[in-house]
Amino acid sequence: MDSMVLELLTKLDTVLLNIKENYIHVRNEWGKPKRKKTRRKFEPENKNNAVRLVELGSQSIKEVAAELDISEATLLNLSKKCQKNQEHKGYK
Numbered sequence: 265m266d267s268m269v270l271e272l273l274t275k276l277d278t279v280l281l282n283i284k285e286n287y288i289h290v291r292n293e294w295g296k297p298k299r300k301k302t303r304r305k306f307e308p309e310n311k312n313n314a315v316r317l318v319e320l321g322s323q324s325i326k327e328v329a330a331e332l333d334i335s336e337a338t339l340l341n342l343s344k345k346c347q348k349n350q351e352h353k354g355y356k
Contacts, residue, residue: 314339315346 317328318339329336
């Protein structure tokens, strides 16, 4: 009986050790907490200038976005908002 209990405890110890090792591996690989990205704020003048670069048409949106270090989606959104507010003199 004692040998059976000892054998079960040894197996349980092995299983717990495997779980712990797997948890550590998973934690190091995927469990790192994500840092929140801080949102950058752009002045309306800078937004208007970015939209003007797109409107000039000498560069693609992709090129302008890369040059200004912003995403293409951001630049497209700025352009759309500026077009909607055209009667109000640009982006607001």
